[in-house]
Amino acid sequence: MIRVRFAPSPTGFVHVGSLRTALYNFLFARHHGGVHILRVEDTDRTRYVDGAVENLLRTMEWVGITFDEGPTQGGEYGPYTQSERTELYRTHADTLVANVKAYRCFCTAERLDEVRKQMQAQGQPPMYDRHCRNLTTDEVKGKMDAGIPHVIRLRVPLGETITFNDLVRGDVSFESKTIDDQVLLKSDGFPTYHLANVVDDFHMKISHVIRGEEWLSSTPKHVLLYRAFGWEDSMPKFAHLPLLLNPDRSKLSKRQGDVAVEDFREKGYLPDALINFVALLGWNPSATEEIYSMNELISQFEIEKVNKAGAVFGKEKLDWMNSEYIRKKSPDELLEMVKPLVIARGYDVTDEYLKSVIVLMQERTRSILDFVDFSDYFFDAPKSFEEKSKLKNWTPEAKERLSELLPIFVAMTEWNHDSIEATIRSYAESKAISAGKLIHPLRLAVSGVGMGPGLFEMLALIGKNEVCERIQSALVNLV
RNA sequence: GGCCCCUUCGACUAGUGGUUAGGUCACCACCCUUUCACGGUGGUUGCACGGGUUCGAAUCCCGUAGGGGUCACCA
Numbered sequence: 001m002i003r004v005r006f007a008p009s010p011t012g013f014v015h016v017g018s019l020r021t022a023l024y025n026f027l028f029a030r031h032h033g034g035v036h037i038l039r040v041e042d043t044d045r046t047r048y049v050d051g052a053v054e055n056l057l058r059t060m061e062w063v064g065i066t067f068d069e070g071p072t073q074g075g076e077y078g079p080y081t082q083s084e085r086t087e088l089y090r091t092h093a094d095t096l097v098a099n100v101k102a103y104r105c106f107c108t109a110e111r112l113d114e115v116r117k118q119m120q121a122q123g124q125p126p127m128y129d130r131h132c133r134n135l136t137t138d139e140v141k142g143k144m145d146a147g148i149p150h151v152i153r154l155r156v157p158l159g160e161t162i163t164f165n166d167l168v169r170g171d172v173s174f175e176s177k178t179i180d181d182q183v184l185l186k187s188d189g190f191p192t193y194h195l196a197n198v199v200d201d202f203h204m205k206i207s208h209v210i211r212g213e214e215w216l217s218s219t220p221k222h223v224l225l226y227r228a229f230g231w232e233d234s235m236p237k238f239a240h241l242p243l244l245l246n247p248d249r250s251k252l253s254k255r256q257g258d259v260a261v262e263d264f265r266e267k268g269y270l271p272d273a274l275i276n277f278v279a280l281l282g283w284n285p286s287a288t289e290e291i292y293s294m295n296e297l298i299s300q301f302e303i304e305k306v307n308k309a310g311a312v313f314g315k316e317k318l319d320w321m322n323s324e325y326i327r328k329k330s331p332d333e334l335l336e337m338v339k340p341l342v343i344a345r346g347y348d349v350t351d352e353y354l355k356s357v358i359v360l361m362q363e364r365t366r367s368i369l370d371f372v373d374f375s376d377y378f379f380d381a382p383k384s385f386e387e388k389s390k391l392k393n394w395t396p397e398a399k400e401r402l403s404e405l406l407p408i409f410v411a412m413t414e415w416n417h418d419s420i421e422a423t424i425r426s427y428a429e430s431k432a433i434s435a436g437k438l439i440h441p442l443r444l445a446v447s448g449v450g451m452g453p454g455l456f457e458m459l460a461l462i463g464k465n466e467v468c469e470r471i472q473s474a475l476v477n478l479v
Numbered sequence: 480g481g482c483c484c485c486u487u488c489g490a491c492u493a494g495u496g497g498u499u500a501g502g503u504c505a506c507c508a509c510c511c512u513u514u515c516a517c518g519g520u521g522g523u524u525g526c527a528c529g530g531g532u533u534c535g536a537a538u539c540c541c542g543u544a545g546g547g548g549u550c551a552c553c554a
Contacts, residue, residue, distance in 0.1 A: 011553090011554080041554065044552095047554080105552095109551095109552075112552085123481085124480085124481075125481040125482075126550065126551095127550080149552095151552055169484070173483090174482070178482050178483090178550090179482090180550075183551080185552085186552040187552060192553085193554050197554090213484070213548065213549095214554095216483065216549080217484085217549045217550075218549075218550090242484095242485080243547075247490085249546060281491070286502090288493080288501085289502090289503090290503050290504085307485095307492080308485060309484090309485050309486065309546095310546090310548090311490090311491065312490060312491075313490095313491095314489090314491065316504055316505050317504040317505080318504095320504055320505085321504085323516090323517095327517085361516095363516055363517050364515060389514085393514095424513095436513050436514090439514075440513070440514065442513095443513080443514065449514090449515090450514060451515035452516090453515080453516085454513075455513060455514080456513090
């Protein structure tokens, strides 16, 4: 039975790297008809952020990643929040101590700092010097009776080579002498990631651990833990995902731009586009097709085809994908997303009108935000005019023609795409000029910019009175 | 610095011994066109380097270089 888990710590927003990890776990589970589990790793009380779990749930729902077991839906192997399982970790840590696989360490933070500094000064990698590793039973008892705070550390065997198979990287080996006697249980009684992770993965019967590459170098510690517990036979398979990178190829970080899924949502990205884009960062089913629905991703996903090298999170392609998805949406679906933005800007329009705007703008939009940012002239007269277009189109001749055209517009009884086009073209013909000589200045006068949807449908939608007022106003105010 | 991982166009990638090294984004040109966008056509740009192995290497091996990750009582 395939059982995988997404195990975030609730420390705030959801990083797009986490999103991809969650997605791959989800795709892998769904592809194989397995179980997708959400486990909240909140063992660091100092980093806990209020509301982070709720935010996480909301974000997963928004992108369409679902869970079969987790804090909200429960399940056979709960609880799924680590802070509710501390007793389990404690007894497991005690068992390791009893079996001489771990030991109690009474070193102070100051001493540890000191040791690390010394080792670094000697050009050694900073590791714990195993000072408490060989305390006698009596010494330990004495310190415990004296109430000296302590941690429990893993007794890493010396002189072994630890090899494990990674589904994306093949066999990976580490010398045990390079592995620190890792803290398993902190002095506050909470487990560290390593202990909690291994204990939970075992008890939750996790079959595959799919996580970011930053965990690769701590995997031997986990392997050692499985061995110490005698769980080697049920050790999960590991798959370490390539990192998502900044443009400078460092690990994707907040400092260099948006990394929170929430940021992308706010900037007008569609969840389908984000998912599609992120899915193809580090994995590719064919290389000829670029657009995949969630169901297609599920049916095509193969963990073995995940790449080894990190992938730069390049926004241009995401923008392109977003525009592709916007074009595929129905006006009604878009209306739902655009309407709140329009209301937030203080514009008051009917759904019918807004939907017409959406239809006209849909093909020229890269973000949902563009429906208000680049379409404001549908809701209000332009407050400024684009300089470049003005220079090119707002000539004395153009103004003269518009002033002649204005009364013709006013006199029109029918106001629609065809009648407007006919009027403009016949006027242009009567003056023996190209229609473009009219169209461009008109666009500028009415919209304030030099680009946009077809002029005739635009004028038809904005309405005769408003159009005439804007022409009038431009003739007076635009120099 | 130790350890580990990685290396095909600017970016995402296909490619598993024989290809004119393919696709997508971006970029450029042209076409379409009332602008923009869409669409269409074409184009510039790449196997990090050096040695092997082989009739033949982007593909296999070994080095070098470069990049990244990790070395907490954080995950």
